[in-house]
Amino acid sequence: xxxxxxxxxxxxxxxxxxxxxxxxxxxxxxxxxxxxxxxxxxxxxxxxxxxxxxxxxxxxxxxxxxxxxxxxxxxxxxxxxxxxxxxxxxxxxxxxxxxxxxxxxxxxxxxxxxxxxxxxx
Amino acid sequence: xxxxxxxxxxxxxxxxxxxxxxxxxxxxxxxxxxxxxxxxxxxxxxxxxxxxxxxxxxxxxxxxxxxxxxxxxxxxxxxxxxxxxxxxxxxxxxxxxxxxxxxxxxx
Numbered sequence: 001x002x003x004x005x006x007x008x009x010x011x012x013x014x015x016x017x018x019x020x021x022x023x024x025x026x027x028x029x030x031x032x033x034x035x036x037x038x039x040x041x042x043x044x045x046x047x048x049x050x051x052x053x054x055x056x057x058x059x060x061x062x063x064x065x066x067x068x069x070x071x072x073x074x075x076x077x078x079x080x081x082x083x084x085x086x087x088x089x090x091x092x093x094x095x096x097x098x099x100x101x102x103x104x105x106x107x108x109x110x111x112x113x114x115x116x117x118x119x120x121x
Numbered sequence: 122x123x124x125x126x127x128x129x130x131x132x133x134x135x136x137x138x139x140x141x142x143x144x145x146x147x148x149x150x151x152x153x154x155x156x157x158x159x160x161x162x163x164x165x166x167x168x169x170x171x172x173x174x175x176x177x178x179x180x181x182x183x184x185x186x187x188x189x190x191x192x193x194x195x196x197x198x199x200x201x202x203x204x205x206x207x208x209x210x211x212x213x214x215x216x217x218x219x220x221x222x223x224x225x226x227x228x
Contacts (some may be wrong), residue, residue: 045165045208047217061216095164102221106210107155109167109176 002026004034004096004112011118017084020115022096030054033104034102036070036081039114043086048094050104051079059104086119093117123147123211127220135228140196142223144209145183149189151214156185159222160205168207169194201227 007021022034036048049060051070058070069082078098094115097108124147134140144154152172157165167176169185172192182197196203206222 032160044221045210045219047219059215063216097165107167107169107170108157108165109209111164111166114164 002110004098004110006094006096006112006115008034009116009118011120012086014087014119014121016086016119017082018086018117019098020094020117021079021084022079022081022112024077024079024098027098029072030037030074031102033099033102034070034072035097035099035104035108036068037095037097037108037111038091038092039095044066045095048081050099050105052102053079054102083117086117086120091119104105122216123150123214125205125209125218125220127223129223130221131224131226133226133228134199136201137198140199140225142194142207142225144187144192144194144220146190146211148214150211150213150228153211154184154185154187154192155210155212156183157208157210158203159208161204165208166206170215197223199225200228203220221226 003025005023010018012018029101033050035050038046048064053072072079096112100106126145128143154172156169158168159165173185184195186193207222208222209220
C-alpha cells in the first residue's frame with residue numbers, strides 16, 4: 001500500500017534551518033506530486049508548497065516563498081522540505097501528502113504521520 | 122486567495138444522531154473540494170473528494186454535497202470513532218487553502 005514515512009521530531013534555535021524528509025513507497029514515485037502542509041498549535045492546516053516528483057518543478061505559497069525549499073531524490077523515492085530563518089512561529093507539525101496526479105491539482109491522499117518541529121532558544 | 126469558512130466551530134452530538142457540517146468558499150471552486158478527518162494526535166485522513174465522492178474505505182454514513190461556494194459534509198448516524206476535527210480544503214486555486222475546522226464531540 002502507499003505509505004509516506006517522515007523523519008523524526010526536531011528542536012531548533014531561532015535563525016536556524018530544518019530539513020524534514022518524507023520517504024514514499026507503494027507507488028511509482030515519479031508519477032505523482034507531493035505537497036507539504038503545516039499545522040501550528042491551535043491553527044488551521046496551512047499549505048506550504050508542492051513538488052512534481054517527476055521533473056522537480058516546485059511551487060510555493062507566498063507565505064513561504066524564499067524561505068522554504070522542496071527537493072526530491074528519485075533514487076530514494078524521498079522528498080525533502082527545508083525551512084530556513086526559523087522563528088518561534090514556525091513551531092508546528094509538518095506533513096507531507098501525496099497528490100493524485102503529477103500536476104499537483106487534486107486532493108491529498110495519503111498523508112505522512114507528521115513531524116513536530118519546535119523552535120526555541 | 123480563496124478563503125474557506127467552516128461552521129459551526131464545535132458540535133456536540135449524541136451517538137446515532139445526524140451531523141451536518143458546513144463549508145463556504147469566498148469564490149466559486151466548482152466541485153474541487155475535499156473533506157478530511159483528523160483524530161487527536163493523528164494525521165488528516167481523506168474522506169471525500171470532488172465534493173461528493175467517498176474515498177476508498179470510508180463508511181457510507183459519510184456523504185458530501187454542494188458546488189460553487191456552499192458545501193456540506195453529513196454523517197448520517199454518529200459513531201464514537203467519529204469524534205474528530207473535520208477540515209474542508211479547496212484545490213481549485215493556488216494557494217491550496219483549508220477551513221478552520223469543525224470539532225465533533227460526543228454528547
